Amino acid sequence: MIFIAQVFAYGSVLYIVLSMLLPILMPVGLKQKKITRLYLNERKSNVQKDRIKNFKHFISARFVRKLMSASTVARYRKIIDRLYLNINPEDIFLDQIIYSTTGLIITIILYYANPLLGYISAIFIILGWLYPVNELENTIERKNKNISLDFPSFYSMLYYQYSKSVSIYLSDVIKDYLPNANPDMAEELGVMLDNIEYGEEYALKTLKKRVPLHYIIKFCDIMETRLKGYDNIAQMAYLKNELDEFRIKNLEAELERRERKNSVLQMILIICLGIYIVIYYLFTIIESIKLFQ
Secondary structure, eight states: OHHHHHHHHHHHHHHHHHHHHHHHHOSSOHHHHHHHHHHHHHHHHHHHHHHHHHHHHHHHHHTGGGGOOHHHHHHHHHHHHHHTOSSOHHHHHHHHHHHHHHHHHHHHHHHHHOHHHHHHHTHHHHHHHHHHHHHHHHHHHHHHHHHHHHHHHHHHHHHHHHHHOSOOOHHHHHHHHGGGSOHHHHHHHHHHHHHGGGOHHHHHHHHHHHSOOHHHHHHHHHHHHHHTTOOOHHHHHHHHHHHHHHHHHHHHHHHHHHHHHHHHHHHHHHHHHHHHHHHHHHHHHHHHHHHHO
16 A cells, blocks of 8 residues: 555656646647647738739739720629629639630640640630639529528518517517528528618618529518508418428429439449349359360
């Protein structure tokens, strides 16, 4: 027992000494060094990206804006406002020029290597011009699709609360639904919640302009009418029935898509199994022929 007590005593002393000496010998731990190094590298990368971004912004504001038409500026401004991007229309136009120029350089290099490859690679010039805008438009389509799929659930909650009581605030319904919303729907509802501070009518008008989907426009019109003092529960019920049908159609389409996907997967597995069986019996026949020779 005395020996065990001495071991614990010496261990305690050793632990205290190491605790006091380690901060002096190793003021920063390996894990902390790694975290600090990652943070510095990320910060350096962000600084480099900001420099490139500022340089591109300077070039686009100084030279590129003069090459753009008013309709192009309006179109790109609409895309930027829809996606809440911290850029200008001329920045998108500059990206188009950069990608197209890169495609042109690749085409020239491949043309001198092989004229046929040069003609084929000329498609990169067109793709480079279309890519920046198409990427943003595809993002908008994806967001609109996610919002349209999630909107019926939001409207059902709003309809049931409004049908039970007239003293319901739209902001309270939005706050109740936000935890259950998908990221794209939550983003739009968050913006709408901020705009409600300037009035519900302003928030509805900006939502209708920002997300010009059929059901959202009807929803905004109904809510604007309700703000004027009209009892339009019947119209809200009619829109709810439309949204329920829309949700059912989406579910059926998703079910059909999954069934087609499963059928294709089963067919591929059957074909792979058939190829395996054919190869197996082919090698078996070849081995049998070798035995008789």
